[in-house]
Amino acid sequence: MTEAGRIALLTRVLSAGSRGGRGVEVGIGDDAAVLSLASLGSRGGRRLVWTVDEQVEGTHFRRDLAGWRDVGWRSFMAAASDVAAMGAEPWCALSALVVPDDVDDAALEQIALGQRAAADAVGAPVVGGNLARGPVLSIATTLLGTCDRAVLRAGALPGDGLWMAGRVGLAAAGLLALGAGKGDAPSLHAAVDAWRRPRALVPAGRAMASVAHAAVDVSDGLACDVGHMADASGVCAVLDESVLLADADLAGAAAALGASALDLALHGGEDYALVVASPVPAPGFRRLGEIAAGRGVMLRGSSGQRPIEPRGFDHFTSGRPRGASGS
């Protein structure tokens, strides 16, 4: 079964239990769960958003391609990005580490320092966690955020503009560069940095929260993640090729790697850009395309418009060390 099939299986079994749960406004299936504080007797419309993300050595990172501090940083930011994608403000976090015997105390300290730096950067301190022994290093990070209104995957309307904050494709180029032993090339510096030190776009997420109809973060790849938004909203997302090709760092990295910049931009993950559907521009976002009637994802270039298969990374049918899919 594909990863999507497995997520559907888990959703079917687990989410039946959450229907009608006290204060559960959004359960399995979005970037994060949304819980109403009114259900706890609070006044006003304050909400919690809550996500968990897990990074596993060999699947999401390789220790020869990232420093230990990068490993900690990246794992934290992957979770924080889910909170940003809901338009929420990160509040605090828990970290669950599984540590094998060949990760020594100095390495563990570097991982924790990377987590701490990321936590400081997004303003969400680590307030607890779990430490377990196991044969493979993994880091599960769970974050709580707060907001007055959570922006979901569903809600995009035909006529909305499609807007993006951050960049796409660079992190995948950085991973390719590291895998090819080209991490030190000046033309690949921005790409390597994008992969090693991604940033959850928290201020951009807060800025779009009051206007956006729908939002996603780009963790698995633009076509894949915008495809989730289109599917959940029952619309078609149209992307402008010219916008995707306007990133000079991406063009330079693609040239140095002999890779397609467009392919990297459409299918590369882990940049944690935010993409929103909104009738008006969101501060800090640039126009990426628009929402139309229909289904799926279309790419509009100089020679017309063509459908883009949202082939994101799938852990269960592929072995590329990229991306995590959640629910």
Add this chain to the structure above:
Amino acid sequence: MTEAGRIALLTRVLSAGSRGGRGVEVGIGDDAAVLSLASLGSRGGRRLVWTVDEQVEGTHFRRDLAGWRDVGWRSFMAAASDVAAMGAEPWCALSALVVPDDVDDAALEQIALGQRAAADAVGAPVVGGNLARGPVLSIATTLLGTCDRAVLRAGALPGDGLWMAGRVGLAAAGLLALGAGKGDAPSLHAAVDAWRRPRALVPAGRAMASVAHAAVDVSDGLACDVGHMADASGVCAVLDESVLLADADLAGAAAALGASALDLALHGGEDYALVVASPVPAPGFRRLGEIAAGRGVMLRGSSGQRPIEPRGFDHFTSGRPRGASGS
């Protein structure tokens, strides 16, 4: 470095970031973090407690000793027990699964059904999660609970009674029985059931919340976990041997296994009993001993009183498949 040393390292690096964090009443170091909702503008003294626990195949369970449904159930209950130990009511949960290729879809469904059954049993639906591919099966469960007053490890006072809800030693006996291929013996049925289907003692936790000075759940072993309470409170915990030996199922299981019932009761983990220090009896708890001035854990028997080394299971110096330590 021991697991305790590693937890201290993580605490040092990570908790400096949480001091002064908005609404963070208890950070790293207790069974769960405690967050004030007043910090979000809520009236009244409502609090969130928040924990994460992770179970890893080969460390916390073996697939030949537990059914897949048991694996899901146990992992959920281990997290729920932390919420119960704070005197809180479980609210909802997220589940992060790492699934290797040799766990097929039927197995995954059974794991999810076990999680779902446990979630139903404690009233905390799974509202989201994460699915990742990796070489080793692991299940990280994070739970939110709510309470008006969280009961911590610290706070026990000399003169308090020491009270216990639930049982100790049986789960460890059950694991021994399964490892020895004796899981089907009638005299070991209660023990095997205790290991396969532990229950977080949520009603007992709620009942003690208004009277207890301090509380822990017994995940790593009675001596170890009560030792945490004694250390955090700066007191000595005195356990009555006669109470520990009064469990007929434990005595029968120990006899069938050629093991020491006292050793199982003092050092066996994963029963998820609750132990509280309280000046008055807590409903549903029986007396286990008392809190005295001093330090550490003492066992009081017919021939007097002796100190008990709180040797819980330590992942980083031992290989026994038992227990998880958290912070």
